[in-house]
Amino acid sequence: MTEGAELIGQAMARFAAARLWAAHRAPYLATAVFALNPVVLEPYLDDRTGRPVPDAEFRAFPADTRWNVHVDTGTALATPVEEIGWWLLHQVGHLVRAHAERSPAAEPHRWNQAADAEINDDLEAEGLPGPAGVISPAALGLPPNRMAEEYVPMLDVLDEAVGRGGRALSEALDCGSAADGVGRAYEGSGGGLGDLDRELLERSIAAGIQDRIGARSEVPAGWRRWAEERLRPKVDWRARLGAVIRRGLSSAAGRVDFSYRRPSRRAGAHPEIVAPAMVRPVPGVAVVIDTSGSVTEPRLDQLLTELTGILDGVAGPNRRLRVICCDVAAHPVQEVRRAADVRLAGGGGTDMRAGLAAATALRPRPDVVIVLTDGQTPWPERRVAADVVVCLIGEDGHAPEWAAAVRVPKEDRS
Ligand SMILES: [Zn+2]
Structure with a gap:
């Protein structure tokens, strides 16, 4: 040797x-x-x-x-x-x-x-x-x-x-x-785990921790919390979607006006946080829904309800929301107050480029466009004239690089 x-x-x-x-x-x-x-x-x-x-x-x-x-x-x-x-x-x-x-x-x-x-x-x-x-x-x-x-x-x-x-x-x-997350010159010679292997490994680590808790073995509090959250991904995606939408809205709001004069309603729930109160109407939001048929209607209804819940929390209840259904073409815009009022229309092929074009052509122009889709669609090559948040349903599709994306499960088992 x-x-x-x-x-x-x-x-x-x-x-x-x-x-x-x-x-x-x-x-x-x-x-x-x-x-x-x-x-x-x-x-x-x-x-x-x-x-x-x-x-x-x-x-x-x-x-x-x-x-x-x-x-x-x-x-x-x-x-x-x-x-x-x-x-x-x-x-x-x-x-x-x-x-x-x-x-x-x-x-x-x-x-x-x-x-x-x-x-x-x-x-x-x-x-x-x-x-x-x-x-x-x-x-x-x-x-x-x-x-x-x-x-x-x-x-x-x-x-x-x-x-x-x-x-x-x-x-x-x-x-x-x-x-x-920044690659190093010395990396790449090893094999290691792919995304799916990682996912399975993390789940099995989390399941192992829960088994130990069940058997009354010692597990530190930080790891207990981690395992619980890891095995409840739906909590993760809701929190993430809320965070991404809030970030989009606050950066849009920063472009118009923001005031710390009066505490906002959110401050009530978390007295330690003094959130800025908005003195102008919240930045406009439009929602584009992929109605091409690959995502079931009940699931779209559920997600739309989640979404309006998040928006109510951010912007206050009873605001009007502009919604555009889109398959290969964009359907006429609907102005609704509740998710249940949206009439889902569509079928056939998918082209979210049409939906995004219709949304950014609205006047007043929305600051944030939220797209509900399975992601099996062509996307505009370049950034469009609004912040885009893609709510990506299921595991198969993709969102464009220039948009914020949150993956949500295809079925809600809760
Ligand atoms: Zn370290």
Whole structure:
């Protein structure tokens, strides 16, 4: 055996030991830890001594979204088994919390730190503090149990303080594209899991956690919540659809007028939030419904009811909504107050380009167009003159890149 091969073998053995340690310390994540696929990288050898040198870029055993973990031979040989095991649990955190998909793309390093904060406080709560130099909300004086999206602005503030002589936040650790969604040059040599495999794996991890809860085994609160949410995707899509629509409407509202003079009705439910009150009518919304027949009418009715519920919550009840049914052509616009008043008309082929053209031709022009479709349709090649939110029904179709999309199940089993 060559020396390089022998070193790689030693690195693999340490990875295997670390995986056992991690599965033992966090049995509820054993399935996840064993699904990680090690990709061992050729060692850098010191010219003088011939010994492998740790590469600081790989200190966090960076992962990609296919569940590959990149093991630098020098790093693995220089790191205690327990510490490698801690990093494996940490990387599982990035993967199952979909940090790559949630990453806002701007400032990936700051996002990586915020995502680390989201993961590490749960690990600390389990008596698994991270190695020196990693982000810790407790050590930084930040509140626990927040989402990465909430930690980003807090870390920005701390970072400014560092500029004025405060303590550095943490070492510059890179957790890989599993954390920020940005591909790395060293990736691609490993196989790893595809989208469907990931989906099945996450469901089986969540089901395993629920089994343990049923058997009264210890599972930390953060992971209980994760498993519950993972097994209830309909909650996810409703929340996501609401969030996407709110974002579209508030950015449109920002273009007209916004006032903080008077608290909005939403402030009642969450007194800690002072939401801006809108002084002008809410930005216009139009809905385009794919009535080509591939989505059943009862399902369209259900989704339309969901949608008007979300819009009532955002804009106040009893607003008029403009609705356009569309198959190969757009049908005349209907102005309704309730979802039940929409008359679904159509059949035959599908061309949502016609529906979007009709919606953006309305006067006053809507700021946000919401499309209910299975996505099996041609789309305009370019962005249209409104923000578009595609409510994508079922698994088969697609939305254009320039639109926000939320996938919703074809059938509602609730
Ligand atoms: Zn990380």
